[in-house]
Amino acid sequence: MTQSASLLALKRLLIPLLFLSLISNLAILVSPIFMMQVLDRVVPSGNLSTLALLLLVALAALFIQGFVDYSSDIALDNTSRFVETFGTSQVFSSQQDASQDALNDITALIQFFSSGLAKTALNIPWIPVFVIALSLIHPYYVVLVLGIVAVLLAVSQIEKLWLNDPQKTVASLRQDETKILEHAVSFQKKSGIAEVSKNLFSRYFSLCHKRQTIDQSIAKVAKTLTAVSGFIKAATQLLALSLGAFLVVQGALSAGGMIAASIILAKTVGIIDGCSSGLPRIKMAFGAYGRLIGQTNKSEVHQTEIENLTGHLRCEELIYPRGGGAPARLDRISFVLEAGECLGIIGDSGSGKSTLLKALCGVEPCPIGAVFLDDTEVRTLGAKSFYNTVGYLTQQAELLDGTIAENICCFSETPDDAMILKAANTAGVHGLISSLPRSYETDLSYERHLLSAGQCQRIAMARAIYNSPKYLFLDEPNALLDAIGERQLCDTLARLKSQGVTIVMVLHRSGVLGLTDKILRIDHGRVADFGNRTEVLGRMNNGSSKLEIPLSLNSLQDVSDWITERFSRNSDQEFCQKAVLIASEMFNIALQNAPNDRARIGRFHFKFEDEKTCEITLTEDQPTSVTQKMNKIRSLLKHPEVNMLDLDADEMGLAVVAQMSDGFEIKNIENTAVFTALLKGQRKSLSQGIQH
Template identity: 45%
Template sequence: MNAFAQLRGLIAPLLVFSLITNLSVLISPLFMMQVLDRVLPSGNIATLVLLAALAIAALALQAVTEAARDISLGRLSRWSERYGADIALRPNEGDAQGLIDKVSNFAGFIGGSAALVALNIPWIPLICAALLFIHPSFLMLLMLLVVTSKGIEMIAASFASSEQDAASKVRTLEKQTLARADQVQRQLGMQNTLQNLRQRFFSLLEARHTHLEACQRTIGFGTGAVALVRSSGQILALALGAYLVTLNKLSPGGMIAASIILAKGFATIEALLNHIPILRQNYRDYKSLCAQSTETIATSIDMPDLDGHLRIEGIIIPRGGGAPPRLDRVTLQLAKGECLAIVGPSGSGKTSLMNAMSGEAPPPIGSVFFDDNELKGLPPAALNQSVGYLPQQAALISGTIAQNICGFATEQGDAKILTAAKLAGVHGLIAALPKSYETDLSHDMYLLSSGQRQRIALARALYDDPQYLFLDEPNALLDAEGEKALAQTLLRLKEQGTTIVMILHRSGIMGLADKVLRLERGRVADFGPRREVLARLGLGGRRIELPILESSSDDLKDWVASQFTRSSDEAFSQKAQAVAAELFSIACQNQSKNTPRIASFVFTFVDDTHCEISMVEDLPNDLAKKMASARENLRKSEVFLTDLPRDEAALARISKLCDRYQVRNSEDATHFTVSLAGDTDISDKGREWIN
């Protein structure tokens, strides 16, 4: 049950406090009545002493009661803020800031004067009954004073509202005029216009002040009139009481008592009328807080350290509206320290699966098990300690780099920060900054590139030494150096037994995966060891199909680079990437504007120092004339590559880099095969001669 709803049980004791404080208003009237009616006529000093002692004891009780009430309301206010903040800041809460504002307003209401006004409401009839008991005329006078006061306020507000609206409209015109002046100020030859706009602004300013003066005058007269009614109330009560005394319908003590009670009643009713909007708003906030979910996760049981095994069973994430689900019955299992690569076309459900597995968005149907612990049963603290998550475009927030890495932990561990940074391969990068780990990203975010921010975010994901690491396209924003550092980090994590799940579009770190999961339209199209899945995808990773788009060139080069695993083959790899890029450039020149096309590449090692790259594009390409033109240019003494058409320049570069090449056209495709040797230097020479 929501604890806010249980606050209703505290209304009764608080009303008891309020009853005692409201009854205390009768102490002075009753004392005066008894003194005037009993002590003075009889001259009995003992009665006076007894009455004074009783009055002082009652006032002491009032003081103790008010102190206890204020302390109780203060504690209740602080409890409401703590409990409400706990609800608002739970994971997956929608408008957390809006909920925090409601909690803050409600806590301020409980600890402020508005709560005292609310507690006085049930006792207004008591005050009215006391006046009625003394004489009905005093109750009629109270009602007359309240109606007169409220009427004056409403009339004053009615007259002032038109002036306030006019002042608001003029203020809008002022802002527009200043905006126009700011535009004109940046342009030449418009000084006259600028001067006119300034004069217009001061004219509007004067007009707004005139409206505000009229508004203030009306409100001032209204406030003064209400103060006059309030001050006159007790005098009128005394006058009315004196008149009733002359008619022998009231005693002098009753006259004094009625004037005091009437003043208290008028103040109470006036405060209530002024606080009605506040009371309504806080009542709405209270009902909203009572309606908040109070699902809690037991934290009293110490959870064992998670070992690294991961299992998901029958995950289904509905899309709604009768559409196919985002994920449909996905099941898999990973052992401790295994690395899973999730691949598939855009929209196939990769990110949805990642979020479901990591606990960022637990699946509504199906189960995720960390070791033997179901995800929904894990305390948030245990999950946060054991799971690291890196989104595709991670955000760093205002604060120092050290604070970002430790996640703004209250007890910042410098050793853990350094360990995480070194493990992520960013310690050198951070140390090279002017302020190192104390670099304030609220001012110096420009010092970091997108890839560098991503690597720092990886250090943040590694800060708590998680047993599970989830990475959404971790190499998407990284350059070659960053990707190598990422690969080294993942290798070290695998050696430590960390279970890794990553979504990949670029294949640069595919070789680190132990298993591959391929998704298509939310379903598992293939799952198993990397070599087997890649073999089923095409020639054990030696074959790839790419859309003929300029943006696919980087993917092609990454794929070619992944074929080389020896550090000594770096030059050979660069040469093969360059040739593949030129082949792809030829295909792009032959692109159809209306029909999307696919190019298929096959990579084959002939031996340790020779390889072949074959490209098949699904459209005939008239390369015969282009080859002839390229050969003709080769015979010339001096020809610059930049002078040739792009496709002929590509053919010329290929002819210089390869041992041999072959082009064959069929009815509906072009076959291009290039043989390469790994002993040719392909350093960029800028403008190359073709001889």
């Protein structure tokens, strides 16, 4: 049964429930009719046989009412469980975008059926029955009912208008208090910032005082209006009896009719008041039901279960609008990956990388465009096929309370130990898990502190590959890893590639970029470049590897980080270190050999000549005085026996760069200093030619 069908089945319950409600409400008239008959017939005639017959009929009617109420309660309880069982399961299986909202609506329906609110709603259609009964006794009772109900509604409306804004203010203050108290307790545990905690506690008590003041004024008004409402309800039957007595004196009504009318009127006012107070929640429940039906009608699509997927991936014209006239989060993204290929998605923060990854794996499909796994659109892929063939790892993966083994097998009811071990070995975490005191049975509910964030990320990778997926989608998988963890991640990805798994990764750090076959560069939601890794990196290096930076000591680390980002392969680590050292020395030489009486700007340019050769250029818009020193250093380097430890710091830097590079020049061209170093991957020994 689909979710839409299971929820629509609730409509079929309406007629039987209304019928039971009708019987229950008609039974309310038993006591008034019995009293009227006793006072008008039995008492004047003294006929005890009539009394006995009336009593038997009344008791039979009350027995039927009890049975009907029991049946109605059982039906509503079963309906509540039906909604919880079928509604919740179908919300999860339908893979809706707004599943949390749907679950909230399911909860609202469950409370509607289980709290007695449904019985209140079922009473609404029968209010006219009581009004008609009163009108048959005497029309004045209808006028009295309408008057009492009007006063009660007026009191209720005054309460809403008077207290609505203050109650919202109190709720907002409570939220602020909770947040501030949490921050205060957090800061209290940290050394060096006790004053922050003290100030937060002061603000918390200030908010408490403000809230209590408003709460006190609300309580006075609310209790006053409650007392007024209670007085009116208590006076209802007295007013009904007084009106009845008046009519009896006027000869327009019998004594039995007076008693019956007072009972019916009190019941009618009570039902109307209950329906009035419960009406907002009734509307909320009906709104939740309407939203659920509307969502399921829109979201239910035919899903296809496919046992074997090859790993081929194709996306066509993906567009993810932002709304409000803002540029789209994704704008006409299209590309194709063959089975077993590895794609790296790169770009600036906020460019749309994570949005694209979620769209590709079906976690958050694009409203416009399509993603095909083989020839199956990702939105129509059945839940079982999705679970078995697609692995997904978020940027900061979360392990749930339970054992590590349960987390790896996704809390399967039939875990496979062999598959758990295989996933852990493939992810390179078997040794890590085995080193824990309870190994795979480590319960993260109590022993989460045994794992660092990076280790949790690696275990989450084992979970992502537990079912040996054909597609693996990773959002910055190395973001939380140290150097050792990153190398193990590279080994894992290499093994998965050898098994033919299609891998798509969002990357900021370049540590695993060398494993990619293709690179997709995104800029403001659009494809800026796509192709083979070497081609894309080559185009990036030729056109965009430039850095403009202040020439000051504070900028040296930025230079090192920028040079490091130029290298994408683990095998280039030694080459990268060499380039970082040379660029840093060039930066220091330029800094020390020109006037510092004004702000200075240096411009680096990095270029790969080929895979084993790069060129680093530093320019500054003023001449440098280091050219003469360079001539001295070249002369000294021709004599290995010279002890260069006697050189000044900048001269030593010149010697280091000249030694390590495969070509180093310093020129002043039209009042511009130009430092150029050529580097090759095969590193020379720094010790050659420098005597200690």
